[in-house]
Amino acid sequence: MNKFKYLVLTALVVLLASCDDSLENRIDITAPENAQQLFTVVPQSADQVTYKLIEADVQGIQGIITIRDAGIMGVESFMKLENTIPGIMHPVHIHEGLFGNNGDRVITLNPIDGDTGIGRTFFDKKDDGTSTDYYDLTENHEYYVGPHYSMDDMSTIIAAGNIGLNNPPIPCGPCDGKVTALSFIYEGTESARITVEQKRGGIVFDRVVSPQEQFSIDGTDRKGTLSTEIYMSIDGAQVAKIHTSCSIPIGIGYAVSDFIIVAGESRNGGPLCDLDESDIPEPCNTCDGKVTSLSLVYNGSQTVDVKVEQQRGGEIFNQSVDPGDVIQLIGQDNQQTLSSKVYIMVDGRRVEEIHTSCSQPIGPGAIFGDFEVIAGSSRNGGVLCGMP
Structure with missing residues (x-):
């Protein structure tokens, strides 16, 4: 390889x-x-597909299931649902046929954790002990998945989706x-x-x-x-x-x-x-010719409204951000650069000023209050190197 x-x-x-x-x-x-x-x-030859799961008996719960050829581990099933119920484990099975036809149960998967919305299973056999593989599940037959509300309420299906032969995957x-x-x-x-x-x-x-x-x-x-x-x-x-x-x-x-x-x-x-x-990004350099883009991660402890304005050129970002969210700032003048300075406002109050003219060092690792640069580029230097 x-x-x-x-x-x-x-x-x-x-x-x-x-x-x-x-x-x-x-x-x-x-x-x-x-x-x-x-x-x-390293190019990978293993196959995988992702299918959409739509809401069923419980409004607002939806997500995806990914089926992947996991090599010596067999098949991996990864499910992620939005708006699951905290404190509840949602049982999951793969059934024969299309959803709505009450197909026989074929494979029991690990339950979805209602606290995270995630369920992951590695397997190489069906419930009856016969072998299965990626191609059986995705190319040779029709199956469906319908996570249940709980072990005590198996009749309530919280989301559902068809997988396999005739169901187009998510790109x-x-x-x-x-x-x-x-x-x-x-x-x-x-x-x-x-x-x-x-x-x-x-x-x-x-x-x-x-x-x-x-x-x-x-x-x-x-x-x-x-x-x-x-x-x-x-x-x-x-x-x-x-x-x-x-x-x-x-x-x-x-x-x-x-x-x-x-x-x-x-x-x-x-x-x-x-x-x-x-x-693959090009090798990094020091800032040269003004900044063209910056990615900032918000490291604060609570959700805030963030607005970013340029010294010249007006507002370039304005929305609510949660801890860990990444803010992308992109230059918008005729050379696709940011103004010489940008100002960060949190909940209506200016809290930080960032020099984007390359007159001061800037790059991944630069910290401005609750905001940290994690990536960026400049007009003449390309990708910004990290701070020394």
Whole structure:
């Protein structure tokens, strides 16, 4: 399998093994924020499809189910519903035929957690013990899924959708609105304890994984997204940082250290597409010729109304943002640059001023109150490097 190496504007975390594999005692030595990370794009041959689930007996509950060929793990089913009922586990089964025809139950899936709206299952057999695979579920037969309200109320279907032979899947799209879920394959040569920790929001995965085993992580904030960055550790040593804010391309085939992304979703873009050469950002540089774009993550503790105005050129952003949301600022003058300064207002009060003329250092890692730059570009320098 060919591997194409590229430079991406993300920091490479230096590997150091820890004598104690506990999280509390691990040794993390991080490269400077303006370092560039060497990563590879490894094309993936595994198939996957995503289907829409529409509301059924309970108004407002809808979402998706992704069926994926998970290699030695069999088939992966990933379900994510909006507006599920907190405190309730919603049972899920795959049935024969089309929804509404009362088809026989074929496969019992793990329930959907009403607190998160997420349910994930790896399987290679039907309930009767016969083998199944990705192609049986998606190309050879018709099936449907209808999550139930609860074990005590199996007659109420909260959402439903057909999968398989005659149901068109949802097309993939570029990352938009932050990543909600990622699946990785571990390419290491020995079993190891893998830990995935968010920049904000804590640990989302922590267990021993075997070579070629696949594992998955899901967003934990109130919008179901991951933090803007995640940190990958092997046996207690941090080995990589991955941007999950959508400020840098991310998709299937993204490979770093001993991990390859084999599936994923973003909040507004749906299933992530395969990466190719055109998705890879150019090498970073210092700001030159005024800023053309900035991505800011809001790190405050509560929802606020944010307005961003240019010194010249007027308002360029005005909406409510939640903690962890990413604000995109795009230059709109005849050279597609921002004004020399932009002003951030929170709940009607000016709180920050950002120099976007390149007269002062600016790039990922620059902090302005509750706002942090996570990506950007300038007219002559292209992609902005991180702050020293």
